Amino acid sequence: MSMEEKQNSQTFLDFNQSTFNPSTREEIVEIIKDCYKKNIPLEINGTKSKNKIGRNFQSEKTLSLSKYSGIIEYKPEELYIKVKAGTPVKDIVTELDKNNQQLAFEPIDFGFLFKGSSDAGTIGGVVSSNFAGPRRFKVGSARDHLLGFQGINGKGEIIKSGGTVVKNVTGYDLCKLLSGSFGTLTVLTDLSVKVLPKPENSKTLIINNPHLKKALEYLGIALSSSTDPSGGVFYPEKFDNNFTFNDLTHKGALTAIRIEGPSNSVDERIKRLIKELSLLENEFSILESVQTNIFWNKAKNLEVFSNSKSNLLRIVVPVSETLNVIQKLKTFDVNYFLDWGGSLIWLELEKINLKTLREIKEIAQEHSGYYTIIKVEEDLKASADIFTIDPIKYKISEKIKKSFDPKRIFNPGKMYSGI
Amino acid sequence: MPKVDSSILSNKDKILSDIEKIIDPKNVLSHTDEIRPYETDALAAYKQAPLLVVLPETVKEVSEILKYCNDNKIKIVPRGAGTGLSGGSLPLEDCILLAMGKFNKILELDYENRCVVTQPCVTNLAITQAVQDKGFYYAPDPSSQIACSIGGNVAENSGGVHSLKYGATTNNLLGIEVVLMDGTITRFGGKAMDSEGYDFLGLMTGSEGLLGVITEVTVKILRTPEVVKAALIGFPTIEDAGNCVAEIIAQGCIPAGMEIMDKALTKATNDYSKAGYPTDAEGMMIVEFDGTEHEVNAYIEKVKNIAEKNNSSSLKISKSNDERLKFWAGRKAAFPACGVLAPDYMCMDGSIPRGKLAEVLNEITKLSKKYNLPVANAFHAGDGNLHPLIMFDANDPEELKKCEEFGADILKYCVKVGGALTGEHGVGIEKRELMCEAFNDKDIQQQLTIKVALDPNSLLNPGKVYPILRKCAEEGRVHVHGGKTKFPDIPRF
Numbered sequence: 001m002s003m004e005e006k007q008n009s010q011t012f013l014d015f016n017q018s019t020f021n022p023s024t025r026e027e028i029v030e031i032i033k034d035c036y037k038k039n040i041p042l043e044i045n046g047t048k049s050k051n052k053i054g055r056n057f058q059s060e061k062t063l064s065l066s067k068y069s070g071i072i073e074y075k076p077e078e079l080y081i082k083v084k085a086g087t088p089v090k091d092i093v094t095e096l097d098k099n100n101q102q103l104a105f106e107p108i109d110f111g112f113l114f115k116g117s118s119d120a121g122t123i124g125g126v127v128s129s130n131f132a133g134p135r136r137f138k139v140g141s142a143r144d145h146l147l148g149f150q151g152i153n154g155k156g157e158i159i160k161s162g163g164t165v166v167k168n169v170t171g172y173d174l175c176k177l178l179s180g181s182f183g184t185l186t187v188l189t190d191l192s193v194k195v196l197p198k199p200e201n202s203k204t205l206i207i208n209n210p211h212l213k214k215a216l217e218y219l220g221i222a223l224s225s226s227t228d229p230s231g232g233v234f235y236p237e238k239f240d241n242n243f244t245f246n247d248l249t250h251k252g253a254l255t256a257i258r259i260e261g262p263s264n265s266v267d268e269r270i271k272r273l274i275k276e277l278s279l280l281e282n283e284f285s286i287l288e289s290v291q292t293n294i295f296w297n298k299a300k301n302l303e304v305f306s307n308s309k310s311n312l313l314r315i316v317v318p319v320s321e322t323l324n325v326i327q328k329l330k331t332f333d334v335n336y337f338l339d340w341g342g343s344l345i346w347l348e349l350e351k352i353n354l355k356t357l358r359e360i361k362e363i364a365q366e367h368s369g370y371y372t373i374i375k376v377e378e379d380l381k382a383s384a385d386i387f388t389i390d391p392i393k394y395k396i397s398e399k400i401k402k403s404f405d406p407k408r409i410f411n412p413g414k415m416y417s418g419i
Numbered sequence: 420m421p422k423v424d425s426s427i428l429s430n431k432d433k434i435l436s437d438i439e440k441i442i443d444p445k446n447v448l449s450h451t452d453e454i455r456p457y458e459t460d461a462l463a464a465y466k467q468a469p470l471l472v473v474l475p476e477t478v479k480e481v482s483e484i485l486k487y488c489n490d491n492k493i494k495i496v497p498r499g500a501g502t503g504l505s506g507g508s509l510p511l512e513d514c515i516l517l518a519m520g521k522f523n524k525i526l527e528l529d530y531e532n533r534c535v536v537t538q539p540c541v542t543n544l545a546i547t548q549a550v551q552d553k554g555f556y557y558a559p560d561p562s563s564q565i566a567c568s569i570g571g572n573v574a575e576n577s578g579g580v581h582s583l584k585y586g587a588t589t590n591n592l593l594g595i596e597v598v599l600m601d602g603t604i605t606r607f608g609g610k611a612m613d614s615e616g617y618d619f620l621g622l623m624t625g626s627e628g629l630l631g632v633i634t635e636v637t638v639k640i641l642r643t644p645e646v647v648k649a650a651l652i653g654f655p656t657i658e659d660a661g662n663c664v665a666e667i668i669a670q671g672c673i674p675a676g677m678e679i680m681d682k683a684l685t686k687a688t689n690d691y692s693k694a695g696y697p698t699d700a701e702g703m704m705i706v707e708f709d710g711t712e713h714e715v716n717a718y719i720e721k722v723k724n725i726a727e728k729n730n731s732s733s734l735k736i737s738k739s740n741d742e743r744l745k746f747w748a749g750r751k752a753a754f755p756a757c758g759v760l761a762p763d764y765m766c767m768d769g770s771i772p773r774g775k776l777a778e779v780l781n782e783i784t785k786l787s788k789k790y791n792l793p794v795a796n797a798f799h800a801g802d803g804n805l806h807p808l809i810m811f812d813a814n815d816p817e818e819l820k821k822c823e824e825f826g827a828d829i830l831k832y833c834v835k836v837g838g839a840l841t842g843e844h845g846v847g848i849e850k851r852e853l854m855c856e857a858f859n860d861k862d863i864q865q866q867l868t869i870k871v872a873l874d875p876n877s878l879l880n881p882g883k884v885y886p887i888l889r890k891c892a893e894e895g896r897v898h899v900h901g902g903k904t905k906f907p908d909i910p911r912f
């Protein structure tokens with residue numbers, strides 16, 4: 001090690017500082033080993049675009065991966081990109097654009113929700129939170145696109161799983177387990193993520209219809225049809241000011257269905273869908289490709305809640321339950337829109353208390369689903385359940401946590417108290 | 420395999436009578452003749468009779484058996500249809516074999532949520548058959564789908580030829596009910612599109628029966644595509660075929676299936692099934708697209724141009740569904756076709772980056788010369804899954820040994836070029852000792868720690884997947900003698 005390098009490494013390994021910003025894997029290993037030895041709990045983050053999601057917890061130090069950033073390898077013809085965990089999603093998207101490829105699971109940009117403008121965060125954060133956009137029912141979420149990783153467990157040991165090939169059944173599938181674990185099991189350092197070609201064209205069928213029940217019927221027929229949609233949302237009338245498009249001929253509530261593929265096939269399928277849904281000429285509009293992209297980015301990034309001061313919950317239920325769930329939720333003062341063909345409910349509540357939260361959680365569970373608190377007043381955050389878990393899964397989660405992070409130094413308590 | 424616990428063997432009578440208190444004695448098999456069919460799965464080179472075979476009928480029974488075994492430190496090996504190719508359900512001498520065959524009913528067809536809830540020993544194909552009259556199907560289609568069970572598919576994370584476009588089991592699974600080694604019954608996932616918290620559904624999928632026993636499965640179903648068409652293309656070199664694959668992907672086409680065979684296999688399968696293959700081609704490719712008429716035609720046209728640009732020597736587009744199936748008939752008969760060429764063959768199952776195909780096939784040709792054993796290659800070019808078939812004569816012990824070494828060398832090379840030891844057959848006992856080619860001690864230790872967290876006494880399917888001795892020994896592969904596998908009539912890979 002040169003003198004200069006030594007000085008650099010000493011700078012960051014100064015344990016008096018509260019935030020570590022390592023730029024190499026070796027540095028990360030050293031920090032974690034030291035924290036393991038000294039029992040120092042760490043908050044793990046990237047660029048903090050989603051750090052408001054999850055429980056508040058005590059940590060002595062922060063390990064930021066924002067400097068551990070960069071594309072390691074991009075093989076368009078092998079359909080994967082290998083990146084460091086702190087790489088901004090924006091950089092990845094820009095790189096993939098050059099080859100007309102994309103992250104098909106549509107990572108959500110939570111910047112609009114939390115600060116009113118775009119901040120898509122890092123790929124490590126996207127994988128760790130495992131939230132997926134409108135294409136969820138067709139292509140899956142982040143967990144379905146993580147092909148392999150290298151990371152560091154709570155003892156400071158480098159571990160890996162998976163690889164860069166789509167078909168791999170060698171050992172336990174830790175890619176799945178770590179996706180959505182909110183940094184509580186392993187500090188992900190290098191990620192191999194599946195990429196897919198962008199569709200040649202896409203259009204959106206927007207149906208003018210105020211009724212939730214009818215909207216769910218439309219979405220049900222569309223998602224079960226051979227027209228193969230890749231998005232299905234319903235926005236009640238309350239949001240109509242958010243959607244102004246040249247091709248959109250109606251105001252009011254809307255049901256939107258996205259069709260993607262080769263140009264002539266998109267037109268053919270839109271035509272078929274209109275027939276299958278028995279729509280009259282004055283009941284629908286069709287958004288062209290550019291407007292379609294804008295529309296679905298708005299949907300994916302929760303832009304209708306941009307700058308909202310209210311609380312936001314995310315509820316996932318089987319689509320057969322959605323109507324009943326919404327009817328029950330209407331007894332509270334709520335705004336909502338539906339994604340994933342009706343299976344995902346984004347719920348906005350201006351006023352909230354622990355009792356309401358408990359009741360909403362129970363409604364979700366009664367209908368075979370779950371809820372996650374995405375945004376909530378600070379004073380409620382300490383006492384409310386942010387995630388849903390039952391006692392058996394809590395017990396298993398405790399054991400799994402211990403197997404990766406025996407001293408609970410990674411984001412302790414971020415998901416559940418005691419884990 | 421793990422050391423045999425002699426106290427278990429000597430206690431057989433007591434264990435038998437205890438088990439008969441938990442489940443109906445008619446569902447407990449203890450006589451040598453009754454047990455024999457359960458001695459092996461489709462990796463028939465390995466055989467071992469278990470202590471007892473039990474056939475539970477309810478989740479409660481499974482739970483009580485597991486709890487009993489856990490309390491009494493008795494090893495237990497779960498088994499579905501027994502079609503696994505890596506020895507995942509090979510019994511141990513001192514184990515109870517938990518045969519799930521009585522869990523054979525489809526429980527619910529739920530079109531509103533586009534899913535099927537089923538017991539684990541229903542076959543993969545039966546799910547599609549149950550929903551096809553309504554125009555739906557279950558996407559993952561391992562070639563043994565007429566016989567393999569959906570529970571086994573979950574345990575192995577089975578794929579099929581359509582994995583690139585539709586994913587493997589893990590991407591098509593919504594929920595499972597599972598019994599843990601201590602008897603705990605729980606559910607991971609359900610009918611909703613995902614669940615939150617740690618992804619135990621993902622962890623269980625492909626865990627080869629080491630973490631829990633699956634007692635119920637909920638899978639997604641998809642609308643049957645309207646049109647399916649295939650192109651049959653010959654190339655003068657494997658490199659040309661490989662380049663064509665890369666360009667198809669680069670141009671934004673995601674085929675439903677894309678297969679390449681080398682000259683040896685093209686010839687063998689064509690002789691066997693008269694599929695009309697271009698036998699002079701060094702590499703032959705089948706590319707299939709599904710979707711709407713316009714969509715499929717657009718892609719087929721694109722592929723035609725790309726193939727011509729890459730020096731294709733012949734090109735046929737299926738004009739009917741029958742013709743398309745004829746294209747596949749030869750490919751699907753790869754096993755019996757090789758059976759004609761040699762007394763025995765072993766089927767390997769590695770994954771490689773698509774772009775490394777020519778390099779890996781060249782290496783296999785070199786190794787074939789080195790070991791003086793012929794080989795034929797099939798390749799799922801869509802998802803990078805390579806299946807070399809090594810031909811040999813098992814009656815010659817020297818050749819068997821050579822063949823095993825040859826196979827291990829191929830898999831090691833797959834890992835070296837950035838691929839994986841197994842794409843879809845699983846590790847089981849077959850590739851256990853090769854795990855250290857893919858993982859170092861720390862990786863394996865982390866995985867073993869997870870195992871211990873859920874099964875502290877290592878009683879559930881012990882001896883599988885993870886090497887017992889940290890020494891890379893070469894073991895046998897899928898070994899077929901005189902066309903006699905356990906189920907010789909089932910299409911493979």
